[in-house]
Amino acid sequence: MSGTVVRNIHRAETATIATLERLGVATVHEAQGRSGLMQPYMRPVWRGASVAGSAVTVLCHPGDNWMIHVACEVLKPGDVLVVACSSENTDGGFGELLATSVKARGARGVILDLGCRDAAPITEMKFPVWSRAISAKGTVKASLGSVNLPVVCAGVSVKPGDVVVADDDGVVIVPRLDAAKVAKAGEEREKKEAVNRARLAKGELGLDIYDMRKNLADKGLRYIDGPLD
Amino acid sequence: MSGTVVRNIHRAETATIATLERLGVATVHEAQGRSGLMQPYMRPVWRGASVAGSAVTVLCHPGDNWMIHVACEVLKPGDVLVVACSSENTDGGFGELLATSVKARGARGVILDLGCRDAAPITEMKFPVWSRAISAKGTVKASLGSVNLPVVCAGVSVKPGDVVVADDDGVVIVPRLDAAKVAKAGEEREKKEAVNRARLAKGELGLDIYDMRKNLADKGLRYIDGPLD
């Protein structure tokens, strides 16, 4: 299916996406059973960015960013471009001009399993980009890949229309059909965490809050008074 | 000794720890004969943090942060939690809730030979954390490790009560019994460096200040006027 562009995709509901964005990567990842997290080499080009949106998926080849140009045409406002590469590569296939373009087309952010160039102007634009490297290495426009077919990006399977959530902790993918359920689970988790945070802040121990002492003892944990030296 | 917690440890003197903190990683590392420095993959979650404290050591297993919860109970104000892992792993075994907890218990910072999640809130809290990665990957609470037994963390042997010094340059460990001696050596080094810095700032050469010319000549260094092309 190389050489294929799918123009239209299903997208999750806007409200669901907004909830997932507010919850952030760590909570969403837990809420969907600790799955869907991209590998930790995916880092924001600038710290502090935080987005969620519908994945428009792109498959490129090493040193070649042609398909990103093709993908620009099918972006809708609120989308997040997710660019996979057919083998490991850090070339700078995305930079200021493409950032200008996808921003003009309404994209909320870009996820690159390749390099990003123009780190300074992209930081100044405050356009959110996550990438595996920062590299000025230029790319060619020679090989067809795909747009809006399923890809594997930074170790995670991404289907077009899945929800992408990204912040300083990295990037997590929520399958579209699970998005509402995950958003709800995340909100519940958030509430519990707020209670626990308050108790922990007062000096209570997780050992007690999470009721761990019995399990630890059952496993055989033993305490020694010490010091040993 | 897996499954063991030592409640009490010896600690270095507060004044010594304060001196080591002020001296910083690079000076302390030199002052103790260029030893004790953790591998350079250990990076601060946010730039500008700087701490020193007594090591409370933890051994976890990959993908499992149970022992960090156990360690919270034996922390004393001024301590620095040092978390080793039994094999290479970047999962996010420490995040905002644990940061809230260890801070409430008085810890001054955390050193993780694993991943850290919740990078944004931890940065906002200004709680000092050094880790090998930033990753939202969740962890389980299933396997016993140890607390306050000797560990190897990021290539360095750490005994409970050793002094941990950490800043933007990384993390260095000072054996507790050497701490006073190292602090003193560091202060002497600091004085010498202040003099040399002033001379270098005026344009004097290290070649002259450190009296290197004869050694270089003895080794056979030769000068050519050039240019060669």
Add this chain to the structure above:
Amino acid sequence: MSGTVVRNIHRAETATIATLERLGVATVHEAQGRSGLMQPYMRPVWRGASVAGSAVTVLCHPGDNWMIHVACEVLKPGDVLVVACSSENTDGGFGELLATSVKARGARGVILDLGCRDAAPITEMKFPVWSRAISAKGTVKASLGSVNLPVVCAGVSVKPGDVVVADDDGVVIVPRLDAAKVAKAGEEREKKEAVNRARLAKGELGLDIYDMRKNLADKGLRYIDGPLD
């Protein structure tokens, strides 16, 4: 030729260097045919630095920074020190004192295919340094290398007097004799990009601006309306 220092080198014209600095790494790299870019592990010690200058080249050995001291003497105002290492090493062979020294001698920046220590004071000094790592690991002064002979630094061949351009995107080397030509090509590229940026910002597509549709069709790209699921 180990153990050799060349005192004098040819340098590119100041105006050319200034133009290359303004253009920045990404544009210069493209303007000289996508060559000369150091590997992307070379990162600025602090974000936002941007310099260009004539390369004074140094070859060190792992864990040994002696030749950097030697190189200080042959630096001229406007130079950029480029330090290669005879094998992969991250030890902190350059820190605050050497930064003070090379700054006093007029150097505009330093490129290290080794580690940099004293990240905090160097950031405070706003002295521009790119390195493969931040590490406090100290070095010795025991082995001769070379100054102002050709080196390979971070994957790029550098001859003394070549122009070094460095910013948040990394480091690119322009051969001295090509510098004027590359500067001119870069300025032309800059003008074209300004026009394209404006068009892209209005929402025009790269597909149309760069006239890609026919090539894509010739290669066999096919569009499907979708959604597929």
Add this chain to the structure above:
Amino acid sequence: MSGTVVRNIHRAETATIATLERLGVATVHEAQGRSGLMQPYMRPVWRGASVAGSAVTVLCHPGDNWMIHVACEVLKPGDVLVVACSSENTDGGFGELLATSVKARGARGVILDLGCRDAAPITEMKFPVWSRAISAKGTVKASLGSVNLPVVCAGVSVKPGDVVVADDDGVVIVPRLDAAKVAKAGEEREKKEAVNRARLAKGELGLDIYDMRKNLADKGLRYIDGPLD
């Protein structure tokens, strides 16, 4: 869906699998349009192994091999076990005992995106295993994963019943429904290659056999007689 085991899966036809095995990884990968290849860190525990079979997929967690034991029960003769891990880990979750077990249940080989222990006895058994590392590091049996649900293994999406082909070149996955088509395309490719190999062995050039000269000239390739130095 963590904590789920699917007992039965569809499998490709035996004859198709046999053809794909004979063709080998490189030919199969090309025949399906250069897709499906696992990352090159996946290496055989011993050189010379070569297998194909139906994927029984397993998802484990770092340092935990419990689900491999669970998977043994649903293996059918001719299957290949494909073990993914929820984050990067090299612990030795598979060794001689499990090799004995899966071999007894008819498995033809094992693909591990984690470590393999007992390299010597597995080599002696001539049981084919590919892994990301060789490591004796033991694992626990504490966390549920899944068996026969889709996984991402070494950068490739694998669904249960997909055909796994593995040899000294690595591991490639052929989607089950494409297997017959890919086998056929591979056989055609093989025939063409046999002809070309014979011509190349006589000293004919790829430039002529593949008719590249015109394309090269159109792109602007120019020849210089040289030598240049």
Add this chain to the structure above:
Amino acid sequence: MSGTVVRNIHRAETATIATLERLGVATVHEAQGRSGLMQPYMRPVWRGASVAGSAVTVLCHPGDNWMIHVACEVLKPGDVLVVACSSENTDGGFGELLATSVKARGARGVILDLGCRDAAPITEMKFPVWSRAISAKGTVKASLGSVNLPVVCAGVSVKPGDVVVADDDGVVIVPRLDAAKVAKAGEEREKKEAVNRARLAKGELGLDIYDMRKNLADKGLRYIDGPLD
């Protein structure tokens, strides 16, 4: 303590060492509670080597093998040289001449957290060496380290006289005072494994042999008949 050589060390009993050698790395590592295993980047220069012996520990600096020469003098027959390095380095500090020397002095093998050169003659000599890399890169003799002081090698703390066990699975360290106990535990493990191996070879499942079904059910594992697609 840099610049120190300890001439004499305590060693474990010969019979214990012989037992540990026969048991091999994987069994020994399990028998001592899954600890003491060096990182998996430590690989044999040639496959099939297998040794155990008393550790003579060396600390070198990057690019400098001087202390290995010093260590030769304190080697006793049956020892294994364990060479740590003060920072990450792959230079070839050990080759055919040193192999000839340590073999003549009775060493049974060498563990290098640096590079090994002369891979072909060392393979021909059948002298057992484990290293982090194969590299011809030469080293200098300029900096003092230590011999027979505790070191951290490939992530493991090694004291002089500890028992080193190494084979195709890697390298494991057994603290000297634990050696007899670990040898005994390993032999018991070996017996159990022999029984289990026989049962597994007949097709019995680990699920039943290790009685896992109840635990899996308690954790919530559920079975689906499938196929799902």
Add this chain to the structure above:
Amino acid sequence: MSGTVVRNIHRAETATIATLERLGVATVHEAQGRSGLMQPYMRPVWRGASVAGSAVTVLCHPGDNWMIHVACEVLKPGDVLVVACSSENTDGGFGELLATSVKARGARGVILDLGCRDAAPITEMKFPVWSRAISAKGTVKASLGSVNLPVVCAGVSVKPGDVVVADDDGVVIVPRLDAAKVAKAGEEREKKEAVNRARLAKGELGLDIYDMRKNLADKGLRYIDGPLD
């Protein structure tokens, strides 16, 4: 100069090349002052290969092997193809068919700063190849690079006609004009090593043979009888 092929190059004398081949990588690297060694990630596809020859240099782009086909035409018997890549990439740009071709044209071996596919048939052919990876990943023929211009390959500057020496220890480059001198220095080194090897084999210490005791004492090395524990 991208898009340029130089047809003819100067080559070193056959006898010199033969001497360098016999001496091997480690000796040649030392004999030319510890320079010219490629990074240690360059490994032979099969162990035991050993070659020397004149470098025909190729620059490819990631995922593109077009220029290797172009280079075949300018190979002369005895040459070694040296393939650099404009950024880090492991795609399998060289396999059995190209091996057949370059062998038919008289090449003695191939050095690839990219991946090699068809590891099994190349091993069977006993055609010597060194590469940074084994990978079946296919490549395209879309971008011009160069043939017989200077390149940087695996960290070393290589000019066409330089002598390539490769064996199990890796790959070293000898500048053509230095080849005779280096061959002679290598032969002298070889003689000295033969004498030293014989002395070391008898149990004499390098400390005495190389007269190191005084230097060690001058540096401050001190001996303690021990044991310390």
